[in-house]
Amino acid sequence: MAEQTPINFLYLGGDKCGSTWLHHVLSRHPEVKxxxxxxxxxxxxxxxxxxxxxLSQFPDGSAxxxxxxxxxxxxSNAALKRIARDTAPDSVYLITLRNPYERTLxxxxxxxxxxxxxxxxCDAVRELPGLTDHSLYHSRIQAAFDTLGRDRxxxxxxxxxxRDPALFGMGLCAALGVTHIEDLPYSDRVLEGGTARAPRLVNLLRNVGWALRAIGAPAVVGKVKSHPWTHRILFSNRASRSSADEIDDSVRSYLAACFDSDIAKLEHLTGRDLSAWRNWPAQSA
Structure with missing residues (x-):
């Protein structure tokens, strides 16, 4: 199967780590489909x-x-194994990582x-384990290296x-092996803040969206989610803000117990100095 598939790159995660920005930029790159x-x-x-x-979910044409x-x-370890089996031998797999404290917030x-x-x-981080679990990267990265090949x-x-969206965009193009195009919208901010005007309605529509995905219509969901009127109708501009300065010491200690050893392991695995992550909230998220 791998010899027949045209799929030769995937963004794997993490979530709340810039995936919408990546989609916004790469959807405009002529060498990316x-x-x-x-x-x-x-x-x-x-x-x-x-x-x-x-394959039918991709437009016609080559890239x-x-x-x-x-x-x-x-x-998902199951997803990584399927990706390793089904995608092309020259595939590249992108991962972006964010300060785990900031990602959780x-x-x-x-x-x-x-x-x-x-x-x-402060209550959510203790009662909703997914908030911190998705910010623990080391084992996920190790699994990706082991399953997909560290070189890919x-x-x-x-x-x-x-820090520098344009420079990041240059690195992104290099990672994919495509031409760096200077006038792509690297500096665009693509996610709006806000709160749900009617939370029950938003949850209902999300369930409808998953039902549409289940019957094979993800493109419909994508068009609705990306339409500018969707945000204007469903969300107000009053964001749910919580400054890092407002977080009490017990929660800071709780998060440090969750993240600091994982950060150390990630530094060893990647060779990246992540000491700034431990200084959170030196810069508020």
Whole structure:
């Protein structure tokens, strides 16, 4: 199968680490062909639909890199094994990593935005384990290296994106082996803040979206989610903000116990100095 597939790159994760920005930029690159919808969830949730269904989710035509942006694959060992088996031998797999403290805070803000929780941050990190679990990277990266081949996994850093989007874009193009194009919208901010105007309605629509994905219509979901009127209708501009300065010492200690040893292991695995991550919140998320 690998010899027949045109799929030769995937974004694996993490979530709340810049995947929407990546999709925004790469969808405009002439040497990259993305699926019609961001996040097909094929390799982890909808694999039973089959390879031909997956290929049908991509537009016609050839490109130097053809693939998908889906931030959940990093968190599924089954997905990684399927990806290793089914994608092309010259595939490249992108991962972006973000300060785990900041990623957790961003994840909580997102859950508040879509009406999935009303908990404050300090309560949420203790009662919603997914907030911190998705910020533990070491074992996920090791699994990706072991399953896909370390030489084919490209790790990018959210800190670099925030510091210099244009330079990050240059590195992104180099990671994919495509031409660097200077006038792509590297500096665009692509996610709006806000809170759900009607949380129950937002949750209902999310369930409808998953039902549409289950029957094989992810492109419909993608078009609705990306339409500018969707955000204007469903969300207000009043964001659920929680400054790092407002987080009490017990929660800081709890998060340090969750993350600091994992950060040390990740430094050893990647060779990247991540000491700035331990200084959170030196810069507020």
């Amino acid at each position: 993305l699926a019609r919808a961001k996040e097909l969830f094929f390799f982890d949730r909808f694999y039973e639909k089959g390879w031909q269904w997956y 130097k890199r053809t693939g998908e942006i889906c931030h959940d694959y990093l968190y 961003s994840h909580w803000r997102y859950l508040r935005k879509i009406g999935r929780t009303r908990l404050g941050f 996994v490209r790790i990018l850093w959210f800190d670099d994106l925030r």
